[in-house]
Amino acid sequence: MARITGSNGARTAAAIRRVALRLIYRQGFAAMNLRDLAAQVGIQPSSLYNHIVSKQALLSDLMQEHMTALLTATDAAVAAAGPVLMDRLRAFIGHHVLYHTERRHEVYIANFELRALDPANHARIVAMRAGYEARLMALLREGVDAGELDIADIPVTAFAMLAMLTGICTWYRPNGRLGKAELVALHTELALNGIRRR
Amino acid sequence: MARITGSNGARTAAAIRRVALRLIYRQGFAAMNLRDLAAQVGIQPSSLYNHIVSKQALLSDLMQEHMTALLTATDAAVAAAGPVLMDRLRAFIGHHVLYHTERRHEVYIANFELRALDPANHARIVAMRAGYEARLMALLREGVDAGELDIADIPVTAFAMLAMLTGICTWYRPNGRLGKAELVALHTELALNGIRRR
DNA sequence: GCTGGAAACGAAGGTACGTTAGTTTCCAGA
């Protein structure tokens, strides 16, 4: 046997990425091995290399795609919220929570597998992440300047908010006790109450 | 050569744990290898086995010791705060932040290397962690019952608070811009403002 | 209907890792 009847490059490539996300999420990048990945995709290990450059490049690609998608979706959500600051801040938070429940594998990996990247890839992903953090800091800065928010230290507050909101993807499970809408509402209030002028 | 002049079992064992904490923190458990660990301790790889049972047991021991220390120290800090609820809650938060800046390697590992534990060790550590979370939930429940706190969902709120407070150890560096006392104050206010009755 | 490339296969190379075995040296306690 060699090429399988009905095999399809695009479909296999998509399956590799989908399975890889799940395996890396569950076991970590270093602990994941390409034999398991290939087996779950349904091909031989060597066939992976028709679709990936290397294990490292696979991780790097997954992360880069995720960060690009996150930044794009975030900008769209904030822009759709209109001009009022607190609406935009709510949109940022709500979108963040929603995105982190719906794509928790990608998010978890992007947050906790940075150290598995080689230096060049690491620098690129970290820069994108800094861009995301900068968007939140800019909103906080606006709120402080407008007198609507009371924040002692913008960078630390931004990190704390993101840590809280990102923590969701470590325990969230679909079919859990709370629905997505409730999680969004709950976290939005928690975060905003923490920084609102009183 | 064989046994080195002046070698000392207790000192070597301590060095192994110290170096292992640093390596696992930086690279992750799966990516850390015993040859590097031994080299940084200053012994041969095989000599590690005079002090550890296996790589897995080393991780498990480090985590168990950390969780025991955390629970003990937390209980002491809360008990020392006296009987007033908000004092105890502040003590819990403040102690958490302080502990997480001072022992960020242990904390980070205990939070993010759970999946590297084999099932038996995993169950034991998760149970201890649940105990920690339960302590915070009990304080929140007290606050709600006393009418001092306004919390929509105690478990989710506890997870969110812990995620926020634990996030510190992913970016905190000694000699950073802010001192520990400032971080404690800042995070305490952020967390309490999020849940205080208004 | 042919054909070239895409996409799979089987086999294996080379390395790095955790661990074990057997040996040697030091030192505390008798």
Added chain:
DNA sequence: TCTGGAAACTAACGTACCTTCGTTTCCAGC
């Protein structure tokens, strides 16, 4: 002073991993 065990050493085993190589098969486009 002698000795047994603690703690180090050297050497190596077996495995698992990422990756490469050469081959085979399918199918889209001419």
